[in-house]
Amino acid sequence: MDKIRIRGGRPLHGEIMIGGAKNASLPLMAAGLLTEERLVLGNVPRLADIDTMTSLLAQHGIAVDPVGNDGRTLSLGGAITSTEAPYDIVRKMRASILVLGPLLARCREARVSLPGGCAIGTRPVDLHLKGLEAMGAQIELEAGYINATAPGGLRGAMIVLPFASVGATENLMMAAALADGQTIIANAAREPEIDDLARCLIAMGARIEGLGTGTLTIEGVKALHAAKHNVIPDRIETGTYACAAAITGGTVLLRGADLSHLAAVRSVMDSAGVELTAEPDGVRVTRRNGLHGTDAMTEPYPGFPTDMQAQFLVLMSVAQGAAMVTETIFENRFMHVSELTRMGASINVHGASAIVRGVPSLSGAPVMATDLRASASLVIAGLAAHGETIVNRVYHLDRGYEALEQKLAACGADVERIAG
Ligand code: UD1
Secondary structure (H helix, E strand, O other), X not given: OOEEEEEOOOOOEEEEEOOEOHHHHHHHHHHHHHOOOOEEEEOOOOOHHHHHHHHHHHHXXXXXXXXXXXXXXXXXXXXXXXXXXOHHHHOOOHHHHHHHHHHHHHHOEEEEEOOOOEOOEOOOOHHHHHHXXXXXXXXXXXXXXXXXXXXXXXXXXXXXXXXXXXXXXXXXHHHHHOOEOEEEEEOOOOOHHHHHHHHHHHHOOOEEEOOOOOEEEEEOOOOOOOEEEEOOEOHHHHHHHHHHHHHHOOEEEEEOOOHHHOHHHHHHHHHOOEEEEEEOOEEEEEEOOOOEOOOEEEOOOOOEOHHHHHHHHHHHHOOEOEEEEEXXXXXXXXXXXXXXXXXXXXXXXXXXXXXXXOOOOOEOOEEEOOOHHHHHHHHHHHHHOEOEEEEEOOXXXXXXXXXXXXXXXXXXXXXXXXXX
16 A cells, blocks of 8 residues: 655745645536536546546446546536445445435435445434435435435425535535425535535526525426536645645645635634735745644634644644644544654644644654545644654545645655555
8 A cells, every 4th residue: 555755844835736626526526417418527636536436427327538638627428327326336435425316316216325434423414315305205224225216206395404514415406406396405504615516507507596605595497408617626625735835834826726715724824823815826825933823613614624624733733832623523533633642742632622732843653544634634744743754544645635745745845655
């Protein structure tokens, strides 16, 4: 298995190209199931999770073909030949659940493996299922699979989400686009990736109102048609490299990034002594002087993203003073803390909060993480640490960061992938 070797202590200077958002691309690809015509998606990042979604769609009969030479434009199309999403693919990526709504809406049946356990908490899919049931689906759980049918087709419904789940909002919005009548999703998630999906569905002929608000109103239509859509820049990749630049004391232009999606991150980073400024080509990251301990609490958008918690925690681990970082979205999302402690960080977890006491420096060590963002946080720690850090289980990083080591090396980091 590949590893990443980092020799820390070098400030990052230069430019990093920010790719299309993984978490927007995955639901957008699932939306390819909603039409028999072609859906063309531009600015799709080249990531292992995109390959997993490609395999899943192929299993349903939808071909995902690259268009042109950039490898970032995908054309999706084909007739649905299977409504089953098997365990072997779903277990690799939880976002596979996003095929459930589209399959049910298009084919009136779907059999999707339950995603099962996950390193960052139990992560049930009950909100997806309850919403689909409200739309008339009959759902049974059997032998680890969700068996869903809607013999008369899905019909519009009033759905109040008890929690603004990103995936449930996406699944239900896609299903509602082809349901009979009006669906209202109240307490819908408001993440930019949801807006991006809604804009693509509208380009495909869907009737959706309330974008960017907590209430989405969807008038079902009989069929959706071909469309072309460009994926928004990845705000989490942006925030990750912002933390990387800041911890090394460097200055980096994150080319193509959109600061408007990062208001909460910008504000917290500002208090910590790091400036994120919009430039015509992207976002510039500059550290004013030292880093200051700053509290942060993860919340649904527009709050501070849970997917930035681990990276920000590392930044705080070398800040002056103390910081309290509270995780409200996922239970059990502090698995990176024990590895950071091995690198010399002083962090205590009490329930949903991590209390960080900044230390003057970290020291390199062999480390590994159990999820994507935690792995990214260890890379950031390695960039700041004295000596050599080896990050194991690189496949987590490959799920969500394209060419991570090349992007960092181009800005002066001493980082390389060791094939193993
Ligand atoms: C998406 C993102 C993920 C991010 C998360 C929160 C994608 C592909 N993934 O995941 O990177 O960390 O949003 O911003 O976009 N929950 C339930 N029942 C449900 C659904 C969710 O209890 O049916 C709970 C989860 O266990 C979790 C919380 O709601 O505690 C948030 O989950 P959700 O917003 O659904 O996240 P995902 O869509 O899985």
